[in-house]
Amino acid sequence: MPTQAYDCRILVDALDLSGQSNQFALKIDAQAIEYQVFQQSAKQRLPTDPAATLDHSGYWEGPNAGNLEKEIYDRLGANGTGQVAAILGASAAAPVCYIFPTAYSAVLDMQAQTAQLLTVAGQWIVASGAFYRGQLLYSGPVSATGAQGGQDFGALGTNGGRAWLWVHSIAGTAVNATITVQSDDNAGFSSPSTRGTFTFSTAGARAFEIALSAVERYLRINVTGLGGATGFTVSVIAGAAGISY
């Protein structure tokens, strides 16, 4: 069954820019090296380090922080980087996510045309390190401690993994709020193990990346401390090495 593309989201640091965006395209090139040797009539090629870019476009909604043009501009080239994620099939049982943990915007393209809406386009490029693929563990409001969600990664991951957090908003003031990533070998999480912990506060960054120790087949988040806040809205994505990426 095809997936409706409107059921996608795009996150940039604390912001969910989905409501201002209408297109994205992920381009990955394996940077294949071609070579030739004797006794082989066909071209030989091997993959090297992949390179990825994420083209992203939408509509002008104003010049302020939180608007697409401003957020792309603020991260142009050396100005800064952001933690970017594209989520495909956000309402599906297992939303697939592509994550650029440190990305800068390489393009800001504004187009004004009569009888058309003012459009904004950009391109995200990984600034350093790798890009990843994962699944959305949870996205939404949290007003109390406790476990949320849960995803089946389909197989046991024996090489650990990584997780990413976007804190979209905090109600009240949080000091060292904590969210853990847990895994278990069953969907009921009868005996979960903590594989990594996010810690965040009202003052400071709103996007984080952590490594996970050896993960089992099922992953979920557990909000272990609100840090004094009355609640927050977050998105958490996790990937299992050798399974997701």
Added chain:
Amino acid sequence: MPIKSAPNCTVVYNAINITQYLTTAGMKATVEAIETTNLASTAKESSPGNTDWSIDLAGEWAKALDDAIMPDVITPPATLRTLVVTYGAAGAIATYTWTSKAFPQAYNPTADATTTLKFTATIGVNGAPVRT
């Protein structure tokens, strides 16, 4: 007698049949033409050089398709994968097999709010297939 493309083409990558996710499967072999024209030639002359094989795919994005391809894009496999492409109806099938010679060379999922999620991909191969 010509036949329709569907259901007379299959693509199996790393033992995973991804045919159901494809709307297009193109396989191309291009032989390099090495010019050998010399002073005695009365017309342009060439000799065949190496053959470049490529497999271009396109279709409707699905998690299962992404599961099959994306991990190999992010972390290229140390041992390349096996790719099998078939054309033809039952009883009259041509099969091209690259055993432990294939990897995703390019992968492009796209989202446009007006339609469904789609993708294009190029499977790179190391050398020639075995045709049966």
